[in-house]
């Protein structure tokens with residue numbers, strides 16, 4: 001039996017002899033590589049925190065002590081050491097498998113769930129403050145990556161630490177990478193801390209240095225306050241000391257002994273401590289070390305070569321790449337068009353713009369709120385920014401959308417990728433709420449393309465519009481529609497009738513247009529004639545065509561890759577009420593008013609949630625039959 005197989009809980013980790021730990025680390029790495037090769041997943045981040053996580057579980061004692069992992073995409077090691085090295089780990093991030101992030105419902109060892117970046121320090125500070133209020137004595141640890149510090153929330157929490165608690169352990173897991181290279185002043189500062197010999201030497205053996213000085217002994221006896229002030233006298237204290245947090249490090253995050261020594265030191269500190277740990281993303285798997293961006297969140301791959309499964313010939317391009325190439329076209333025509341990402345260049349396709357027109361590309365770090373405000377500022381100076389931010393991450397910048405862009409009617413185009421499901425990442429990453437959260441914002445334009453050619457046209461539409469415009473489109477491949485050489489702006493608020501039908505009219509948006517055409521074909525096999533409308537614009541809605549539709553059909557079916565509350569279906573119902581056309585019933589095909597867990601694929605999750613093509617057909621047939629008392633489908 002391997003050492004890892006003997007680990008049923010953190011207590012078993014503590015029982016191991018130090019000389020067994022390298023073997024455990026090796027087995028954990030092997031387990032992570034093999035599992036993510038099969039399922040895909042966050043290989044690099046997890047391989048980088050193996051010794052650190054082993055150390056955490058040997059020094060601290062969850063669930064009494066509480067860990068908050070930032071993003072928590074690097075929580076696989078923690079899961080393996082807390083009783084989850086089992087069948088569900090084999091299927092992690094797929095149906096029947098564990099979540100790829102920490103989750104309070106999954107384990108008592110998961111003190112706080114995550115998925116979005118920047119939350120760990122704030123949550124940990126809340127837990128530490130609650131502990132102090134209750135006068136209990138558990139330890140609270142926040143594990144934050146270097147890029148997590150580019151998040152505004154992390155800095156807000158940092159500002160609050162010293163005035164909120166006397167005991168908090170912050171681990172800066174510094175691997176120099178976000179998904180792409182980390183950006184901004186902070187990584188440069190972290191590097192200064194690493195390379196500044198004066199600070200390190202003094203910081204490490206400051207006491208022995210004092211002992212050599214006349215009167216140094218008495219300073220040491222006076223305790224840490226004087227030591228700290230004396231050290232400040234010698235070296236410019238770190239940024240963290242200015243926040244009332246004791247900086248320790250940097251240490252080698254792969255040296256198990258060092259890790260445990262300093263974790264233990266931090267555990268017994270009488271003030272908030274930040275332990276600066278240097279790790280290597282992808283440690284132990286060369287191909288991940290050499291390709292940190294690709295192996296941040298990898299698709300299934302061959303362990304030997306690291307290569308993923310090549311796309312079959314003729315596979316349509318990914319929407320993210322269509323966005324990137326189209327933006328390059330449009331930015332070449334107009335130097336005022338610029339692209340902004342919040343630390344997601346590759347995932348959004350903006351890396352294509354970065355390579356082609358680097359002066360028109362900006363990566364602001366994991367800072368969506370700042371990205372939108374930054375765009376608003378540039379828009380006041382004659383630029384037309386394109387903010388490429390996943391639907392789910394754009395939720396972070398909601399006030400900036402309303403208060404800074406829409407209210408001032410500034411020309412900013414938002415390209416929201418991952419609208420719809422992100423199946424393996426699950427509830428924290430599905431882009432299912434953007435129509436609801438955007439439809440209530442006055443003056444904005446909200447559109448969704450049925451195919452890649454329409455995405456290009458909608459980008460031209462958004463850039464021709466002097467105000468806020470949003471385009472939502474799904475994760476993954478488009479549908480193979482040829483893309484015109486030059487994108488052509490669409491008429492805002494105009495839907496596109498694809499086919500007529502006297503019995504039912506299906507109004508679909510974006511990726512669901514193809515499903516609507518399939519549904520119409522199935523209905524016609526049952527003698528029901530269904531029309532299909534490619535809605536294109538959820539705001540403003542084509543109320544003229546909708547009125548015509550309601551007057552000439554028996555049932556309107558809406559189809560959207562979005563939650564049912566407040567999306568396209570709700571917009572149609574509102575419009576029909578407004579036009580006093582409430583006699584036309586509406587059946588809304590959408591995701592339920594619930595959080596949708598992770599799963600193996602979109603198809604699997606649709607099956608599980610009654611949204612498979614056949615389930616939709618049955619539902620529409622039943623509604624139609626009920627409405628018109630015709631023979632229900634046997």
Ligand SMILES: Cc1ncc(C[n+]2csc(CCOP(=O)(O)OP(=O)(O)O)c2C)c(N)n1
Pocket residue numbers: 045070071073074115116117144145146147148149173175177178179281296342343344366368393396
């Ligand atoms: C609000 C938000 N924006 C973007 C992301 C996408 N994202 C996931 S992990 C990550 C980089 C995290 O870098 P770091 O904190 O240094 O951790 P590492 O992966 O290096 O261990 C990003 C940008 C996210 N999860 N949440």
Ligand SMILES: CC(=O)[C@@H](O)[C@H](O)COP(=O)(O)O
Pocket residue numbers: 071073115116179296297347418422425475
């Ligand atoms: C953890 C995180 O937020 C990102 O790594 C995310 O998993 C990327 O999602 P995509 O794979 O859809 O780009």
Ligand SMILES: [Mg+2]
Pocket residue numbers: 145146147173174175176177178
């Ligand atoms: Mg990092």
